[in-house]
Amino acid sequence: MTAKITQKIAPFLWFEDKAEEAAKFYTSIFKNSKVGKITRYDEEAAGPTGRPAGSVMTVDFELEGQEFVALNGGPMFKFTEAISFVVNCQSQEEVDYFWKKLAAGGEESRCGWLKDKFGLSWQIVPTVLTEMLADKDTAKAKRVMRAMLQMDKIDIPALKKAYDQK
Numbered sequence: 471m472t473a474k475i476t477q478k479i480a481p482f483l484w485f486e487d488k489a490e491e492a493a494k495f496y497t498s499i500f501k502n503s504k505v506g507k508i509t510r511y512d513e514e515a516a517g518p519t520g521r522p523a524g525s526v527m528t529v530d531f532e533l534e535g536q537e538f539v540a541l542n543g544g545p546m547f548k549f550t551e552a553i554s555f556v557v558n559c560q561s562q563e564e565v566d567y568f569w570k571k572l573a574a575g576g577e578e579s580r581c582g583w584l585k586d587k588f589g590l591s592w593q594i595v596p597t598v599l600t601e602m603l604a605d606k607d608t609a610k611a612k613r614v615m616r617a618m619l620q621m622d623k624i625d626i627p628a629l630k631k632a633y634d635q636k
Contacts, residue, residue, distance in 0.1 A: 489540035
């Protein structure tokens with residue numbers, strides 16, 4: 471039986487050996503999420519990779535309708551900030567929730583960026599930030615940008631205060 475592919479393009483994430491743990495972690499955070507098919511290294515594939523036969527090779531999972539594949543590929547590649555996932559949030563409560571959950575055991579950074587405990591980069595962004603930065607009143611947009619550049623986790627009330635300043 472073959473797996474049904476529903477998306478033309480899906481992120482493929484290379485983990486050293488924590489693909490299943492990562493998939494379960496991410497699906498515990500996002501609603502409408504699930505772990506799908508898990509493939510395992512067989513005797514032939516295990517040999518060249520140094521993985522034990524029967525250990526997890528790939529894990530398909532879905533977060534809010536977005537399909538992902540996680541691979542236990544070994545230590546030769548690491549995540550960098552050159553690739554990140556943006557979580558668009560409608561409220562400060564959502565920003566706070568995703569920030570707390572995804573930063574747990576990871577590393578907080580500036581301007582809504584963080585690395586989770588697996589080293590994967592995320593941007594926790596309130597949708598109102600994008601709207602304010604795109605405002606035709608460039609003075610408002612500049613004040614919002616200036617305020618955002620001072621933040622780690624994005625603070626919507628502080629952004630609105632900067633936006634509404636005279």
